[in-house]
Amino acid sequence: MKSCLVVDDSSVIRKVARRILEGLAFKITEAEDGQQAIEQCRREMPDAVLLDWNMPVMDGYDFLKALRRLPGGDQPKVVFCTTENDVAHIARALSAGANEYIMKPFDKEIVEAKFQEVGLI
Amino acid sequence: MTPLDYDYLRRLLKERSGLVLSDDKQYLVESRLAPIARKAGLAGLGELIGKLRRADERMIVDVVEAMATNESFFFRDKIPFDHFRDTIMPALIAARAAQRRIRIWCAAASTGQEPYSLAMALKDMKVKLAGWRVEILGTDLSVEVLEKAKAGIYSQFEVQRGLPIQMLVKYFSQIGDTWQVAPEIRAMVQYRPFNLLGDLGPLGSFDLVFCRNVLIYFDQGRKIDVLNRLARVIEPDGYLVLGAAETVVGLTDAFKLMPDKRGLYAPNAAATRAGGSSFAGARLPRSDLTVAGGR
Numbered sequence: 001m002k003s004c005l006v007v008d009d010s011s012v013i014r015k016v017a018r019r020i021l022e023g024l025a026f027k028i029t030e031a032e033d034g035q036q037a038i039e040q041c042r043r044e045m046p047d048a049v050l051l052d053w054n055m056p057v058m059d060g061y062d063f064l065k066a067l068r069r070l071p072g073g074d075q076p077k078v079v080f081c082t083t084e085n086d087v088a089h090i091a092r093a094l095s096a097g098a099n100e101y102i103m104k105p106f107d108k109e110i111v112e113a114k115f116q117e118v119g120l121i
Numbered sequence: 122m123t124p125l126d127y128d129y130l131r132r133l134l135k136e137r138s139g140l141v142l143s144d145d146k147q148y149l150v151e152s153r154l155a156p157i158a159r160k161a162g163l164a165g166l167g168e169l170i171g172k173l174r175r176a177d178e179r180m181i182v183d184v185v186e187a188m189a190t191n192e193s194f195f196f197r198d199k200i201p202f203d204h205f206r207d208t209i210m211p212a213l214i215a216a217r218a219a220q221r222r223i224r225i226w227c228a229a230a231s232t233g234q235e236p237y238s239l240a241m242a243l244k245d246m247k248v249k250l251a252g253w254r255v256e257i258l259g260t261d262l263s264v265e266v267l268e269k270a271k272a273g274i275y276s277q278f279e280v281q282r283g284l285p286i287q288m289l290v291k292y293f294s295q296i297g298d299t300w301q302v303a304p305e306i307r308a309m310v311q312y313r314p315f316n317l318l319g320d321l322g323p324l325g326s327f328d329l330v331f332c333r334n335v336l337i338y339f340d341q342g343r344k345i346d347v348l349n350r351l352a353r354v355i356e357p358d359g360y361l362v363l364g365a366a367e368t369v370v371g372l373t374d375a376f377k378l379m380p381d382k383r384g385l386y387a388p389n390a391a392a393t394r395a396g397g398s399s400f401a402g403a404r405l406p407r408s409d410l411t412v413a414g415g416r
Binding site for chain 1: 134137178181182185188194199277278281282285286287289290295298
């Protein structure tokens with residue numbers, strides 16, 4: 001079973017994402033911000049990260065840069081999932097090492113399609 | 122649902138999920154949320170909104186999920202487009218090396234996602250197709266959907282269905298909350314209204330026909346008729362792509378399934394293609410749809 005870390009400061013989004021991804025047979029862990037997420041990745045590297053952009057303490061962009069510097073941090077497929085929907089943000093995320101990008105709002109089919117796209121399903 | 126309830130729901134969805142509902146989506150809300158209210162044993166939408174107002178997290182999650190669905194998407198089902206890139210196009214590029222011309226028909230183009238997906242896939246092969254003329258014809262019964270197809274403007278939801286983010290950045294431009302297909306991709310597709318039950322002859326002959334998720338709406342007799350007539354407008358070494366839930370088995374021997382290629386069919390050489398050649402002179406006017414390296 002593949003693992004996915006869901007990083008979002010909204011409990012509703014985390015629950016929606018958990019329900020969708022558990023339906024796709026992922027084992028889910030959650031973090032409320034980038035700092036919590038990076039600590040979890042140090043302990044155990046997930047196969048995938050579903051990542052919000054705007055979060056307190058450490059945002060998704062800084063998390064992604066920190067993750068990619070960790071040993072084994074190049075392994076997880078990172079899918080941004082954010083209300084930052086302009087091309088400049090998308091380009092910035094891709095250059096920082098994001099594998100895919102979901103613009104909120106999202107649904108099960110979008111998540112499934114994006115996870116398929118990066119080879120997680 | 123009262124206007125106050127609707128306003129409350131709009132605010133809630135925007136705050137909690139980013140989903141923005143316009144003024145005219147009340148019917149959509151009612152049709153999507155009524156099943157949730159029923160499932161939860163509630164008397165109606167008023168009671169459901171009451172639960173949301175009391176911050177019932179489980180109900181909020183259900184509502185967010187129910188509101189965030191959509192039908193059309195790019196590269197739908199993925200596999201047909203893998204066939205297109207890995208099987209169909211290499212074979213056609215080899216077979217048409219002399220003519221350097223390929224004609225593709227999307228028989229149910231709807232709002233354009235399928236023909237534009239093919240156009241983008243072709244654009245990504247532009248090195249191999251430099252100097253080739255590749256025509257994509259998109260037809261649909263509905264003039265209204267074809268207008269949307271021609272405009273090539275899609276919501277954020279629509280561009281996320283199956284479209285890799287790199288392709289979105291490469292082939293679309295952002296207009297407010299919407300995304301428009303780049304002019305060079307739009308120029309690769311011609312649209313015209315057409316009834317699949319009508320005479321196919323005026324369309325000319327094709328190297329590839331995408332006819333997905335159309336036959337499922339027809340009865341057995343019409344399915345057989347359409348398949349047999351498609352066989353007459355597809356070149357003997359051409360291809361037919363059907364939807365995942367569709368088949369020719371038990372309907373006609375005019376096509377055979379390509380081994381290990383789900384949904385991909387080739388004209389059956391053993392079956393007759395009588396009449397096919399009569400369409401040869403009836404091709405559409407050649408358009409400026411060259412997929413050349415310079416475009």
